[in-house]
Amino acid sequence: MTNIAVIGGGQIGEALVSGLVAANTNPLNIRVTNRNEERGKELHKRYGIVNLTDNAQAVDEADVVFLCVKPKGILDVISEITATLDNNSAQSVIVSMAAGISIGAMEENASAGLPVVRVMPNTPMLVRKGMSTVTPGRHVSKEQLEQVKELLGTVGHVVEVAESDLDAVTAMSGSSPAYLFLVTEALIDAGVNLGLSRATAKELAVAAFEGAATMMQETGTEPAVLRAGVSSPAGTTVAAIRELEESGLRGAFYRAAQKCAERSAELGKQ
Template sequence: MTKIVVIGGGKIGEALISGLVNAGTDPQSITVTNRRPERGREFRERYGVRDLTDNRQATEDADVVFLCVKPYLILDVLAEINAAVEENDTATVLVSMAAGVTLGAMEEAVVAGTPVVRVMPNTPMLVGRGMNALAAGRFVTPEQLDDVTGLLSAVGEVLPVAESDMDAVTALAGSSPAYFFLVAEALIDAGVSLGLNRQVAEKLVTTSAAGAGIMLSESGQDPTTLRTNVSSPAGTTVAALRELEESGLRGAFFRATEACAKRSAELGNP
């Protein structure tokens, strides 16, 4: 039985645990660590997993350790668990779920030869529709990579990428759900401005967004084709799209993603 440790029981850590348990992983094979014992108790009661407050103790004899903490804490946590990783009989795979921190920095923080994987997740993993971009370190074997991929598949899709692309991946996947939420929020406010009550506006926008998302992922058609199919010549949609283009929507997304990627790179070089 694979022993899985999740360090950090925030939204990403909980989403991962929920997905693993729902996919049939034995809850007793999962240990979650939290600084607050009461939070660990919540996990134990909700999912049936084990809980600890000591990261090093949790890491003992672990096969896979998911680091679900903020980027600025990653290297500190690695230093904390390094002795346990070195003493384990089997090679413990360390999986960072944080932006910015490079494979090289993590490999330098632990005993030589430790397999390290870097993952950029996003919050739709909370509903089993996450996008997990993955880059493997120098010491990760194909079998270990398959194991990590299989575990992450419980909460969404897994896409191997070059580590050099990770900052761009953060901008297009890790942070992008917030962009869509902001667009939805703006549309709802626009609906209210047009005279709809907020409940009706929210229902119209969220249902349309959910349906559009399914069309994007399952229709087999690219976004340009899907947009064109809605845009009748001289019609209502074209009038709206012209306003969006003239307002610089594309340029705004170019600048936003560039700022996001730049910030991701900064997190890796404090």
């Protein structure tokens, strides 16, 4: 059985743990660390994981170590655990979920030769619908990369990308659940404006988006073709689409993705 350590049980750490446990990983093989003891107890109660506060202890004999702390804490955590990883009987792999921290910077802070994988996850991991990209560092073997992909695959889709694509990936999948939450919020308000109760508007909007996302995923059909399929000539949908286009929706997404990628690049330089 693979021994897993999750350093930092925040949003992404919990999403990962919840998916792994739902996919039948034995929670006794998952050690989760938190600085805050109450948070650790809460995660233990919810998932049955091994709750620790000592990062070095958590990575002792761990096969895969997921770093789920904020980007500014990543290099310090690597320095804290690298000696223990060196003494493990099998070669451990570090998997960083942090935005902006390069593989080179992580490899420099770890002992020579330590395998590092950089991942860009997203929060739908919590419901096993995550989108994670993986980028292996130079010391990662094919088997180790497969193992990491397999673990992440229990909580959603996994795609391998080049490190140079990661700012764009952050704009596309890391941050984009928030864009969709915003669009959903706006549609609910619009429904309330039309006289629906907030609860009904929410139920209709969320189900419509879930259905549309499932259609795109399961049919593989281009979104433009699916949209044309619900746009009858001179009909209701095309009237709404014209308003959205004239309000600059498409341009707003171009600009938002650009800003997101720029911010990701900026954070990486800090």
